[in-house]
Amino acid sequence: MSQKRSIFEEVDATQKPEIRTGVIDGSRRGARGAVRIWLILLFVMVVAMITVGGLTRLTDSGLSITEWKPIEGALPPMNAADWQAEFDAYQQIPEFTEQNAWMALGDFKQIYWWEWSHRNLGRAIGLVWALGFFGFLVAGKIPPGWKGRLFGIGVLGGAQGAIGWWMVSSGLGAGMLDVASYRLAVHLGLAFVILGYIAWYTFLLGRNERDLLQARRSRERKQFGLATGWMHFAFLQILIGALVAGIDAGRSFTDWPTMGGQFLPPYAFDITPVWRNFLENPGLVQFIHRMTGYLLFAFGTVAFLRGRKSANVTTRRAFTVAWLVLICQVVLGIFTVLTAAFWHVAITHQLVAVLLWVLILRARFAAAYPTVTSVRG
Template sequence: MAQKRSIFEEVGSSGKAAPLPQPGLIDRGTAGARGAIRIWLVVIFALVAVMIVVGGMTRLTDSGLSITEWKPVTGALPPLDDAAWAAEFAKYQASPEYQLQNKGMSLEAFKSIFWWEWGHRQLGRVIGLVWALGFLGFLVTKKIPAGWTGRLLVLGALGGAQGAIGWWMVSSGLEGDRVDVASYRLAVHLGLAFLIFGLIAWYVLLLGRSESALLQARRNREAKLFSLSTGLMHFAFLQILLGALVAGIDAGRGFPTWPLMNGQFFPADAFYVPGRPTWAAFFENPGLVQFIHRMSGYLLFAFGVVVWLRGRASAHGTTRAAFHALFAMLVAQMALGIATVLTAAHPHVAITHQIGAILLWVLILRARYLSQYPVAGSIRKGTQ
């Protein structure tokens, strides 16, 4: 005899309890070793930051042309005896920089600039090794989250390209009558360094939360704020490139006054470069290059104020705090830029200004990230 059915029982029900929804299905089978990969990327992040600073000091101490050959593998070993040092010094003595600028330099003075350049290149090798060991390890053990293999591979490819571009930059200072590297090649080299640094920072931020948490957070994204912070990111990157042009021709040392440039708003003879066409002044005339960097800095600051005003009105406390930090660093960076000008690019001040660029870049990326993936606050905890 058939059993009686409850009037509340759904038609077609077998009488068994329906399975409960299982949380975390988005991450199941795709999470990989997110935490371990994040730590690995943080290590590379720190190494790249040091690499940028050491590169800045290499430029400020005029050490970049002290090694006249590119030996990615065998160049890892420095000179180990007097004969090796003499041979390395002889190669430098044949370079235009020595012949035109440093003639008579002692071996001890050469060693000082050699170690800066060697250290810079050695850091590049270390970063490449750390990336390769980590990537291969995660790949072989199948710990890379779904969709991340290509991203991590691109980082390695960009790192390899950076080494080649570094030599392309150095080789420009070993030709003809040049005593410095070509400023536009320096800008490409520094720009790629910040691109790699920014990608690593973005990946570290993304790996800080699960895919399901990111998907949930994105539903509350602040599209306008994300768009503004993206624009600020691009503008800051342009300013970094312009700063590289300034450093490439020592333009920061020629006009140590502010707000005017040696008493003038626009420098005299701004479009004159001996034996070069007018367009070359945008890369090679110290006055014009510094003027453009100054004006771009003012515009960047003004745009930063607009973005900050929008960011401080965010509905999320963590996002508001991120934009406050961004704006504080923007003010500090502008002050450091002025100090760099007034001290004629004193090495300590100039390198602090470059460190400021690194910090500002990271804070812009973090504010942009929180605009796209805001952290939900709690009224009970006072974090709304």
């Protein structure tokens, strides 16, 4: 039988109290930090993939490899005969016969390396994902509830590879000098979706589960709703930008704020049937991209002003930074038009789009899981 102790009895200082862990504490298992570092590595690689893909498009290199060989294609031509075989295959497609018939083997090699680098970077991303996911899985280090999320990134990556070939194959048929612009939009759009998921998961893993559960109760619903709308609006503009890139619409009119000296560009509906103008008419597609950009800026400004009313300094800063980058992107977009989409400017415009996309997601996350500060700050 245990003896009764006086309430005034001193407790042995060397005796450590028993610590009980509840459900929340138990859910903190898994290598959250290591998984987060792995996701950051994937994030950097996907950004590099988008950049190289943009340069591949700007240098008209995307059709230089006319076959899809997921395994064998990892190795470049190893001798003169292999190079000649690749060049012979390229000489059979309309892009060469109707546009690049002047090319010699040396010229072909320059565009080949861009496309080969783009495809191999995709293979490298797949390898890093597989090694990380299955490594963490076997070691039992994936945090509870995260297996499906991390596996989903791999599924999306595999789909992206298939869509990439679906895009390239559209440019190999008769009468095609480039890939279909709407397929390019799907390909780029999925890249941003993958990037968005990786960024969001990185934000989540940066805070422990207990903190996230508590923060979620303080969700700033109005700021979160506006950030969600801003995110979808920005994604729409990214897709329209891909349509612009797909048909070189950025070079069709190089004056601003007018287009060919007028508000609506001339010959905006010359293609029949009429609906094709919205995908294939360079003037109309650029016009839509411009108008959507203006509306996106207006919506982003509303979101920024609402975000500034947050009681939490982290949320206010997140909305402010995203809005400042939005201003930079608008200015850069105008400069891209005025320089006829000079490739240095165009690729910078694309990279700032990546930055803006992530910062909008960050503002959305800050509103969804606010970091509450005291009155003293």
